[in-house]
Amino acid sequence: MSEPKVTVCCTVNGQKVEADVVPRMSLADMLREELHLTGTHLGCEHGVCGACTIIVNGAPVRSCLMFGIQAEGAEIRTVEGLADGDTLSPLQRAFWEKHGLQCGFCTPGFLMLATWMLEQPEPVTEERLRHVLSSNLCRCTGYTNIVRAVTAAAKEMGKWAESAAA
Amino acid sequence: MAGLPDEPMNWIGRNIPRLEDPALVRGEGRFVADIAVGSRAVVFVRSPVAAGVIRGIEKPDLPRGVLVITGGDVAALKPIVPRLGRFNYVAIEQPILPRDRVHYVGQPVVAVVAPTQREAEDIADAVFLDIEPEQAVVDLDSAAGPGAPVVHPMAPTNTIVEGRIRTPGLDAVLAESTIVEIDVRSRRQNASPMETRGGAASFDKASGRVSLHASVQMPHMLRTGIADCIGMPEADLRVVAPDVGGGFGQKMSLFPEYVLLVWLARKYRTEVAWIEDRRENLIASAHSRDQHHIVRGAFDGQGVMRGLDVEILANIGAFSCYPTTCGVEPLMALAEYAGPYKVAEYGTHARGITTNTAVMAPYRGVSRPVVSFALERLMEVAAKRLNIDPIEIRRRNLVTVFPHRTPTNMVLDEASYLETMEKAVEVADLPGFRARQQAAREQGRYLGIGFSVINERTGYGTPAFAARSMEITPGYERVEICMTPSGEVEARIGASPHGQGLRTTLAQIIAEEVGVDVQRIRIIHGDTDRTPYGWGTFASRSLVIAGGASKLAAGKLAQKLKRAAAVLLQGEESQVRLEAGMALIPGGASISLDTIARTVYHSAGPISEKIGYDLNEAATYDPEGTFSNACHVAVVEVDAETGNTRILRYIVVEDAGRLINPMIVDGQVQGGVAQGIGNALLEEIIYDADGNILTGSFADFIPPTMAEVPDIEVHHLATLTGATVLQAKGVGEGGSIAAPAAVINAICDALQPFGVQLFEMPATPQRVRAAIRAAQETSP
Structure with missing residues (x-):
């Protein structure tokens, strides 16, 4: 075999x-x-x-x-x-602070997808955030705190833009 | 409503970031598939037909190191047979692997063991099951009807459990009232935790013991169940639930796969692992909520519901789940149908019907998402019929005087059913919404608002389970607490969290009592070698019951520390305060808890007379239970052309009593709502008439994404009752209980111009379109 x-x-x-x-x-x-x-x-x-x-x-x-x-x-x-030694990335820290995870099983996938999004040149709006991250499933959080966590990280990293509709 | 006076509120009520998270956000969690890396792999060959006789099993030539195990090889293993002492319950036996017949598509028939997953899958592909198909019965109503094929010979009508209740005055009330009758259908769900089931069993040659690491919610119960099936000493089995990637009830039950893993590890003195794939999870793990209710509400002219008469059918699948039994869905519906409403006269006939489908087991909310869907639809339909505002009709029927005894003898402790609804009406700005709705309709857009008022029975101990006559009555929780010689606090709990943040919230409760920082508290859970016997995590119980036991045990530890401090500081025990890791007495003398701990263990002489030789305490808590409550509001827009529903706003006003960590409470509510939205709009396990499952992937069974779930706003009221020692009420299930009704009420409100009323969930675009078409065809 x-x-x-x-x-x-x-x-x-x-x-x-x-x-x-x-x-x-x-x-x-x-x-x-x-x-x-x-x-x-x-x-x-x-x-x-x-x-x-x-x-x-x-x-x-x-x-x-x-x-x-x-x-x-x-x-x-x-x-x-993602982390630099003991220092979590701003996104990891935001997931922690905003309670963006519960069981933690889907979290690595969300972190990697959001990390990629935050590294792209275009600014992050809520619309774009939801559009990109809707390709991953989470069964615990109801997404509300994932959105809040990624929003907080985007703001901290200077990547956030209010959406035109808002 | 505020905290009790004189009680320092240092830790309770704070949004402490979870102690669980640093490892999880680094990808350093330890889930069962991580532990299983390198183990020999087990793959199950599952029945491809729903009902049939096994004529033979053809095995390919097996390379060295590969095993193919069939029912004949494990004939000595006892079947899984949960029992219930009444309700005409018929005990049916679920074999670990069947020898003669199969009962549902997905039933494990053969286990293949090989050095790697790939090799095991190759061999499994080459195993041929020669099964002669028989007529299967799949549909709930057909199975309950006359002349249906019989699934188990001991249950000739396919009825496995049957409960009846009828108050003496019901018939009179039905005769003299306006009867509003609705026919409600809930389609089959799958809890779909992101981590599937799985287990890794390993034999320890030195001790002769087996360790099973498994993705489960009830490790102690699983250990007893497996030992019973195998006939091995329970003490020779250790069950560990490591990081568990969600459960929602699906991981409560004893499944044949786990029995087989332990048997294999023990018999072949080896290490084996089975990690379920998503298709297996969708077709062969537990399903839930395939139910049909006929509900008749008896209303007087003022819209007061004087009686409720319900016929309940629940599809329990091919076998009865262990330990709750398949009574869990129909009997919960029977007991809790009245929800937050006053119902003087009540009748129910509830039946659990067996079919050739996957086994039903509890899923977040169990029957209550269906019950609240039915009740809240009933309120809307009755309001329309009686020409009363739908909020007003609820006002006239909600329980407002506490304690309230229900027709099934449950006692509703103090709650805020009316207050949460009024607050929700205010937050949602109902008059403002009606104006926007009108303006939108004029542009051909259909907006709707839906309300749902629920209560959630939580934190109930053994009395509630004993009332169901279950052979096994879960309920109590024990916490063993210890301060180490170095001053950390270890608490060993029988509950078994899988995402609820219990390590953090229990640490907050203990910190409050003992006066140490949460960082110095370790909650030890999920390991039968290291924790006291307990019931794991389900039924919105852990914070209330394990939390209550934590408070009691920590209180005892605090008392012991105070006694020791009094000796060492030469003060009065009653005057010692514990705060920030110190014991203090009036006048300024103090001693650190670390020093006390070291002294107790290492210099026992002087104080052992007063406190003994250790800092160990324990407490068990077994409460009657309590009811949390909530009002949910969904605002939707329905596309009348496509039948698609978009949720524009979602509001929850909930009351869980005292919140230990509000951020975690909000997370529980939001997660439940998302599952309820899936239940309301998207998720459905579909069988064809022969019992083949048509929804075996996440492309067919569709949990909601961030595109479907809006921001979920959570508002809190806090009714503090004496029903639990923490004055806290559980919240794990309320989100998923209330959401389906709120969403579907909103759809019906949006489609009011078409006169559409929906009584089936999920309300998929196809069903919504069909309802619009039907309404258009019948209207002139």
Whole structure:
């Protein structure tokens, strides 16, 4: 039963890594099982819930829908890379302060998607925030405090703009 | 309504950021799939047919290290058989793996064990189940009707549980009143926690014990249930609920998969793990709320509801859930139908009907989202029929005098049913809304407002469960508290949180009593080796019951510390205050609690006569229960062309008594409302006539996203009653109980010009359009 493996070289959270994976292994499984980065969670494994969202080459990606071997040479960022040592990122801190999480299972996906959004040149309005983050599911919070947390982080980072409708 | 005088309010009532969160926002939580990495994988082959006879199971050639386990291999395992002592309950046996018949699509039939998930899935694909299909019964009304196929031979009418109640004066009231009858249908739900079910069982060769880490809400109960099925000493099993990614009731019950994991680990002296995928969760974990109610309200000319007569059918699925039994839905509806309303005369006939569908189990609110949907729709329809304003008809019927005894003998403690509604009317600016609604209608836009007034039975202990005649009566909670020699406080609790923030709120309660910072308090939960027997987390109970026990245990610890301080400071025990980690007496003398702790353990001599040799205390709390309450308001716009509903504003005015951490309370309410919005508009598990499930992915079963759920405003009233030691009431379920009625009342209000009345949820765009079409066809 030994399936042939392929060596994948990529950068994860700034570190060069290598993993020997079977070609059918998803990128999410590669991160979790081969690189022991279990902060990336699997909620549906069919690309709907967004819990496994990571940033690959500057774009948000559902890591359950990508193979590990497709990450050859890629720059990958996961939830484990958000904090700077003991210092949480402004977004992580906002999720904490605004009670933007309850069970915490969907949180890494929301954090990665929102981190990506906050790094884009366009300012964040409530409309854009809801439009982008509506691609992820949370079952605990009712989203209200996720919106408040991302809004607070955007304001702190100077990325917030009142929407035209407001 | 304010806090009690003379009581320092340092920790209670503060929005302390949760102690749980730093690890979770770093991705350093420890969920069961994280623990399972590297274990041998278990994959279940599940029945592809809803009813049938197993003729044979063909296995492929198995590589070394791969096991294929069938019902014949586990014939020695006892089935899961929850029991109920009355209500004509028929005990049905759920096999761990079936040997002769299958009863629903998704039932586990074969377990494959392989070194990796991939290999296990490959083998599972190659296992062939030779099952001769039989006629399945899926639909609730058909299953309850005459001539239906029989699911279990011991229940020839498919009725597994049946409750009746009828007050003596009901018939007279029905005869002399205006009868408003509605026919209410709730379609099947799936709680859909973001983390699916899963377990990792590992055998320890040195001790002969098995540890099961599992994503569950009731670890102690699970341990007893598994040990019973396997016939192993319970003491040789440790169950741990690590970080649990939501549960909402779905993770309360004992499932065959967990029994099998422990059996495998023990028999093969190994480590095995099963992590459910989303499809399995949608088709084969617990479902809920497939119910049909016929409700007859008897109103007098003033709109006072003098009687209520209800027929309840609940689809319980193929087996009865353990430990609550399948009575949980129909009997809760029977007991709690009157909600916050005065109902003098009451009758119910409630039946739980078995079908060839997935097993029903409690889901946040259990039957009450359906009950409040029915009652609040009834109020609207009655108001219209009797030409009374819908708010006014509620005013005339809400309970305002407390305590109030319901027709089913529950006692409603002091609450604010009327006050929350009046406040909600004010916050929503009802007159202003009516003006906007009129203006919008003139532009062909349909806005609507919907109200829903509910009460939520919370924090109930063993008396309430005993009243249902359950063989197993959950309810009490025990907290064992200890100050370590270094001065930290450890509290071991039987409750088992999974997102509710209990580590923070219980720490606040203990900090208040003992006078230490929350940062120095550790709440230890979810591990049967480290915590006292308890019932886990469900039924909006943990803050009230485990919190109450925490307060009592911490109070005892505080007393002990004061006694020790009095000895060491040579003062009066009654004059010692504990504050900010210090024990102080009038006149300025003080000693740190750390010093007291070190002295008690390490220099026991002088004070052991007064306080013994440790700083351990414990308390058990088993309350009668209390009722929190709320009024919800939804403002919607319905697109009459597409049937789509957009929620423009959502307001909750709730009363949970004393709030320990208001931010966490708001989060519970908001999360419940979002699930209620899903229930009202989107979520439905659909079977075809043969019992195949058509909604096996999140593309078909659709939980709401940030695009559907608006900002949820929460306002608080605080009725402090003596029903619980904390003066707190539970809030975990109220959001999901009230929201469906508020949303669907709003849709009906929006579609008033069409005369549309909806009695089925979810009110999907298809159903709304169908109702508009039907209304247009019948109107001249």
